[in-house]
Amino acid sequence: MLAANKQWANDIKEADPQYFIRAAQEQKPELLWVGCADSRVGPDQLIGLPMGSIFVHRNIGNIFATNDLNSLAVLEYAIDELQVPNVMVCGHYGCGGVHAALTHSGIQPVDLWLDQIRFIYQRHEPELARLNEQQRWDRLAELNVEAQVHNICRNTVVREAWKRGQEVNVIGLIYDIHDGRLKQLGLEFRSQAEWQARYGEGRQ
Numbered sequence: 789m790l791a792a793n794k795q796w797a798n799d800i801k802e803a804d805p806q807y808f809i810r811a812a813q814e815q816k817p818e819l820l821w822v823g824c825a826d827s828r829v830g831p832d833q834l835i836g837l838p839m840g841s842i843f844v845h846r847n848i849g850n851i852f853a854t855n856d857l858n859s860l861a862v863l864e865y866a867i868d869e870l871q872v873p874n875v876m877v878c879g880h881y882g883c884g885g886v887h888a889a890l891t892h893s894g895i896q897p898v899d900l901w902l903d904q905i906r907f908i909y910q911r912h913e914p915e916l917a918r919l920n921e922q923q924r925w926d927r928l929a930e931l932n933v934e935a936q937v938h939n940i941c942r943n944t945v946v947r948e949a950w951k952r953g954q955e956v957n958v959i960g961l962i963y964d965i966h967d968g969r970l971k972q973l974g975l976e977f978r979s980q981a982e983w984q985a986r987y988g989e990g991r992q
C-alpha cells in the first residue's frame with residue numbers, strides 16, 4: 789500500500805505539478821455524501837468526481853442519526869463552513885446493515901445502531917409484510933434513504949440555511965451493487981417549501 793501511495797502521489801505531481809500546493813490551501817467540495825460504510829460503495833469512484841469534490845460521512849446503513857454528534861457535526865460543518873450546495877444520502881441494495889435490521893435484534897453495538905432501521909420497518913410494516921424476502925430487503929433500503937433525507941431536511945442547520953437563501957439541495961439515491969448504477973427515488977428538496985409541499989407541516 790505504501791508503494792502504491794508513492795506511485796499515486798508521483799503520478800499526480802507529474803500530471804499536475806501544482807495539485808498538492810492547491811489542495812493544501814483549502815477544500816471546496818460540491819457534495820456532502822452520507823453513505824454506507826460498505827467497502828463496495830465508495831463515492832469517489834462511482835460518481836467519478838476527483839478528490840476534493842466530496843465531503844464524506846459513512847457508517848453502517850447510511851444513517852443520519854439525529855442523536856449522533858458525529859452526523860450532526862458533519863452536517864453543520866458542511867453547510868455552515870464549507871457551504872456545500874448538495875447533500876446526498878446514498879443507500880444501496882444488498883446492504884448488510886438493512887438485512888441485519890430485518891433478520892435479528894440484540895444488544896451489541898451494531899444491533900443498537902441498526903434499531904434505527906428497525907423503527908423504519910415498524911412504521912412501514914403493512915407495506916413491507918406483503919413483499920417477499922428479497923423485495924422487503926430492497927424496499928427497506930429505499931425507505932431508509934427516505935427516512936435519512938427527512939432527518940436532514942428537518943435539521944436546524946438545513947432549515948436555517950434554506951431560510952437565509954443558501955443553496956442546499958438534499959437528494960436521496962440508491963446504488964445497485966449488481967450493475968453499478970445509481971437510481972433516483974424521487975427524493976430531491978431544494979427548500980423548506982418543496983419539502984412541505986410533499987409531506988406537509990406535520991411530517992416529523
Ligand SMILES: [Zn+2]
Pocket residue numbers: 824825826848849850880882883884885886
Ligand atoms: Zn450497506
